[in-house]
Amino acid sequence: METIIVALGSGLVEAVQPLNLFMIFAGCLAGLFVGCMPGLGSVNGVAILLPVTFLVPPTTAIIFLAALYYGAMYGGAISSITLGIPGASTAVATVFDGRPMAQAGKADKALMAAAIASFIGGTVSIILFTLFAPPLAAFALKFGPQEEFALMLLAFATFIGLGGDDIPKTIFSILLGLVLAAVGFDIISGKPRLIFFDMVEFQRGIGFLVLAIGVYGIGEMLWTLETTKGSVQMHKVNTGWKKIKENFKDIKLYINSTWLGSFLGFFVGTLPAAGATPAALMSYGLSKTFSKDPDSYGKGNIAGVAAPEAANNAASTGSMLPMITLGIPGSPTTAILLGGMIIWGLRPGPLLFTESPDFVWGLIGSMYVANFVTVILNIALIPLFIRVLAMPFTLLTPIIFVLCVLGVFATTDRMFDTWIMLIIGVAAYFLRKLNYPVAPAVLAIVLGPLAERSLRQSLISSRGDAMTFIERPISLTCILIALALMSYPLVSRFLKRRKAAQAET
Amino acid sequence: MTVRTAELIMAIVLFVMSVGLMANVYFGDLVVGWIAGRGPGAGMWPFWLSLGMAGASLATIIRWFTGATPESRNTDPYIASETIFLVTVSAVSLLVMLILMNVIGTYFTLVIYMFFFVRILGNHSWFTTISMMLGTPLFVYLLFEVALTKYLPKGLPFFEELFLVVDNLRYEYFY
Numbered sequence: 001m002e003t004i005i006v007a008l009g010s011g012l013v014e015a016v017q018p019l020n021l022f023m024i025f026a027g028c029l030a031g032l033f034v035g036c037m038p039g040l041g042s043v044n045g046v047a048i049l050l051p052v053t054f055l056v057p058p059t060t061a062i063i064f065l066a067a068l069y070y071g072a073m074y075g076g077a078i079s080s081i082t083l084g085i086p087g088a089s090t091a092v093a094t095v096f097d098g099r100p101m102a103q104a105g106k107a108d109k110a111l112m113a114a115a116i117a118s119f120i121g122g123t124v125s126i127i128l129f130t131l132f133a134p135p136l137a138a139f140a141l142k143f144g145p146q147e148e149f150a151l152m153l154l155a156f157a158t159f160i161g162l163g164g165d166d167i168p169k170t171i172f173s174i175l176l177g178l179v180l181a182a183v184g185f186d187i188i189s190g191k192p193r194l195i196f197f198d199m200v201e202f203q204r205g206i207g208f209l210v211l212a213i214g215v216y217g218i219g220e221m222l223w224t225l226e227t228t229k230g231s232v233q234m235h236k237v238n239t240g241w242k243k244i245k246e247n248f249k250d251i252k253l254y255i256n257s258t259w260l261g262s263f264l265g266f267f268v269g270t271l272p273a274a275g276a277t278p279a280a281l282m283s284y285g286l287s288k289t290f291s292k293d294p295d296s297y298g299k300g301n302i303a304g305v306a307a308p309e310a311a312n313n314a315a316s317t318g319s320m321l322p323m324i325t326l327g328i329p330g331s332p333t334t335a336i337l338l339g340g341m342i343i344w345g346l347r348p349g350p351l352l353f354t355e356s357p358d359f360v361w362g363l364i365g366s367m368y369v370a371n372f373v374t375v376i377l378n379i380a381l382i383p384l385f386i387r388v389l390a391m392p393f394t395l396l397t398p399i400i401f402v403l404c405v406l407g408v409f410a411t412t413d414r415m416f417d418t419w420i421m422l423i424i425g426v427a428a429y430f431l432r433k434l435n436y437p438v439a440p441a442v443l444a445i446v447l448g449p450l451a452e453r454s455l456r457q458s459l460i461s462s463r464g465d466a467m468t469f470i471e472r473p474i475s476l477t478c479i480l481i482a483l484a485l486m487s488y489p490l491v492s493r494f495l496k497r498r499k500a501a502q503a504e505t
Numbered sequence: 506m507t508v509r510t511a512e513l514i515m516a517i518v519l520f521v522m523s524v525g526l527m528a529n530v531y532f533g534d535l536v537v538g539w540i541a542g543r544g545p546g547a548g549m550w551p552f553w554l555s556l557g558m559a560g561a562s563l564a565t566i567i568r569w570f571t572g573a574t575p576e577s578r579n580t581d582p583y584i585a586s587e588t589i590f591l592v593t594v595s596a597v598s599l600l601v602m603l604i605l606m607n608v609i610g611t612y613f614t615l616v617i618y619m620f621f622f623v624r625i626l627g628n629h630s631w632f633t634t635i636s637m638m639l640g641t642p643l644f645v646y647l648l649f650e651v652a653l654t655k656y657l658p659k660g661l662p663f664f665e666e667l668f669l670v671v672d673n674l675r676y677e678y679f680y
Contacts, residue, residue, distance in 0.1 A: 172558055193533065193548065395629070460543065
């Protein structure tokens with residue numbers, strides 16, 4: 001415990017260094033901005049701005065991106081409440097009660113509840129993160145390539161079992177990401193693989209950022225252009241210090257659902273592939289179930305705003321836990337952060353705590369600072385962000401497109417990659433329209449090289465004996481859980497059918 | 506085209522693509538099987554994963570015929586006619602931007618691109634248009650060339666030389 005406090009202290013000192021503190025402010029602002037723009041979320045912000053962070057040292061870069069991730073969770077509520085359009089998928093559940101509250105002229109109360117719940121959710125999860133991360137990383141030090149591979153299998157199985165999307169399409173998306181990651185020279189034999197049309201450019205492979213920016217920059221913008229083209233109706237918000245003070249007193253109405261959301265959000269967030277969106281939806285559902293007045297949910301119950309907002313903030317921190325300690329991202333955004341860490345020359349995984357303590361503890365310290373900064377910026381700048389929401393897409397779209405193209409070029413110095421990005425972006429748009437989930441592909445292209453390496457390392461060290469995965473207890477456990485998760489949709493469908501058949505007879 | 510038709514076409518395209526990937530690995534002089542005592546060959550990972558992709562696409566095709574996916578029963582248009590324009594223009598404008606970057610260079614392209622999006626598509630005022638036309642290249646220059654020290658594409662030699670004036674000025678006065 002003492003070592004944690006000392007390390008955290010040094011992390012906090014690192015976080016308040018002038019450059020880092022400035023980047024926390026910049027990140028929170030950028031996050032609030034992308035969060036509140038309909039259709040854009042933390043994942044888009046992180047993907048589009050990652051190339052820009054090569055300007056600063058890795059610790060500062062991750063602090064900026066983590067603050068952005070954080071800010072986006074706060075920002076999502078702003079458009080959910082005032083426009084009735086979720087600012088990001090993570091804020092979908094906030095619309096359920098936020099919108100009716102705004103229609104009843106209580107947008108200010110809803111925004112305040114969202115900010116306070118986000119703050120509590122964030123604080124609870126950071127404390128949990130600080131307590132859980134070092135022991136988990138120490139435990140993970142025992143992992144060999146077998147365990148690494150089994151964990152990655154588990155991450156993909158979570159998508160299949162709990163993703164809730166069409167299963168063959170989810171599987172396709174995962175496999176596509178893994179195959180795209182294999183383009184280029186084979187890491188072990190050095191042979192070129194999947195060199196399409198004999199183009200030498202493919203020898204260097206397809207970078208994960210090319211895919212991530214294609215999917216989340218281009219594809220998502222095209223999608224947003226389509227969905228938000230209709231006229232939006234914004235609700236007026238009363239802001240002012242007096243109002244803020246008055247609204248602060250409402251806290252007792254939603255404190256219970258906030259606690260529920262905070263703890264639930266953290267633990268759901270830590271599950272590989274789960275992330276903030278399912279956490280917020282689950283938190284909303286549970287808060288409604290436990291409420292004394294469940295019927296008022298969906299009609300403007302302030303607890304229905306607080307529960308998902310606390311959960312999505314808590315989950316954003318939670319999803320960083322497996323990324324930092326195990327090297328397995330818990331959400332699409334952390335998948336991109338993980339890819340960024342590889343570009344910065346760091347090796348994600350349990351060794352990070354011993355090899356780069358400044359990096360890890362600087363990040364943790366910055367999360368405490370960012371939480372304070374964001375809640376203050378959020379409450380103070382609500383009027384500004386409401387004005388930003390009125391910004392027409394004909395101004396935002398070209399800026400984002402330019403950032404996507406130049407961001408990809410700046411990362412790889414090749415025009416070729418910008419073409420690939422455009423093709424992937426347009427393809428992602430068409431696939432998404434047919435309900436193909438795109439997040440698994442992004443996760444897979446980041447984890448692909450790591451998964452293949454750990455699989456082949458394990459098999460080389462065991463001289464080709466596949467039993468090596470089953471002989472080791474941790475790896476066996478992960479594989480069994482993964483198998484259970486993969487078969488869960490089939491089993492649950494079977495049980496449902498049997499129940500229906502029984503009901504008929 | 507309805508969503509239903511699009512679902513089938515997409516699944517078939519993806520199936521063919523997966524088989525193409527398998528063929529690429531198989532005929533690409535890579536071992537797709539197991540090397541005794543050494544584990545998987547270099548082509549095993551992409552080959553069997555592509556086979557899985559083909560299988561997943563086949564499952565989607567079968568589910569289309571049985572009407573199992575919501576998309577296979579949806580007869581709404583795949584892309585609504587009022588959005589076709591917006592989405593197509595955005596995608597094509599990106600394509601043109603990439604082509605122009607190779608010909609007239611990044612900065613001249615940005616000026617034209619902003620004019621097109623802000624003035625022609627967005628119908629914004631001349632003040633906004635000109636601010637964006639000048640502001641974006643300036644911002645890009647400062648961020649990418651000055652701060653990140655990246656040399657963005659400058660196009661054909663004629664345009665590149667035109668732009669070198671700016672670089673020369675910068676090196677003369679700031680370094």
